[in-house]
Amino acid sequence: MTPASADFPALRRALLTWFDARGRDLPWRAGPEGRRDPYRVWVSEVLLQQTQVVRGRVYFERFLTAFPTVEALAAAPVEAVLKAWEGCGYYARARNLHRAAGTVAREGWPQDYAGWRALPGVGPYTAAAISSLAHGEARAVNDGNVRRVLARLWGERQPTEPWVQARADGLLDPARPGAWNEAVMDLGATVCIPKAPKCPECPVAAWCVARASGDPAGFPAPKVRAAVREVRAVALLIGDPERAVLERRGGSLLGGLMGLPTEEVRAGEAEADALARLSARLGAVVMGELGEVTHTMTHRRVRLTVYAAAGGPAPVPVAAEALSRLDHKALRLHRRRAESLFALG
């Protein structure tokens, strides 16, 4: 039952036949198999890192409209690139994509796996995807779909990265590497899904150890995740939702994005002390509390108390800047407060 090398040709035929009939029709799959437009493939692959396809589609159209070519992307200021990425998360992807576009515009397109892998933001997965899809290179992708599909085929509950890559390399169809990669990912996204996999629809069910075990959803075992950290912070809204004082965030968390001036409430510190630190830093006067918003990211839960304030730096138009969801929530408090005051009056 375990997929043996001797079975690979039949297994490949079964999956590729299914793919040719049932593969997803996606906007970045334009052009002949193995010769896809490298720019569209590249943008889509970066956009889809840890982002679901239904969501990626929207951002793909938005991004390609704003930056139709790699030259246009390279020529744009990074702030414009972040604006197009606004709300999509993992903003280092946008910064790296912009930086790499400069390299490509200057030096030309990478021609193989190693060339792609050298660009910032292009790791093993993305380099394998682009080189197989756009150049026809025999490189096997290893993503969340591949990991799950192969763990189930082989009945492996704890697949390590090297384990998955080795199986993916061996199973890759050398004649149609790009289509093969897309086929495995489509299978993982539409049939071999995390919960309640649709084994009766699966073209390779006959080879699947997990299916034979009677509990395919038990493969692979769930990953243990770090606990979500609780964070408290205070922010100042100087101005209104249309024009407000904004600061550019540095570091890795929301780096490059603009946001309301914010200070974290340190462990053991009173919120009032953090607020005093914040208003002193800006040279602003706190008028009153606007309310509280909570925002959950992958590994932290932020509780942000927002205060109306006056003075400090000059407000800027908000619409032109790229802000995180957290800051958009904070800005909305202003309107809510105005509405409640109106209702009371």
Next chain:
DNA sequence: AATCCGGGGGA
């Protein structure tokens, strides 16, 4: 090998 980096879909 572990952690961090956003945000949302779906159960």
Next chain:
DNA sequence: TCCCCAGGATT
């Protein structure tokens, strides 16, 4: 709520 998503960079 919890799990996962066409991962990459850093340590």
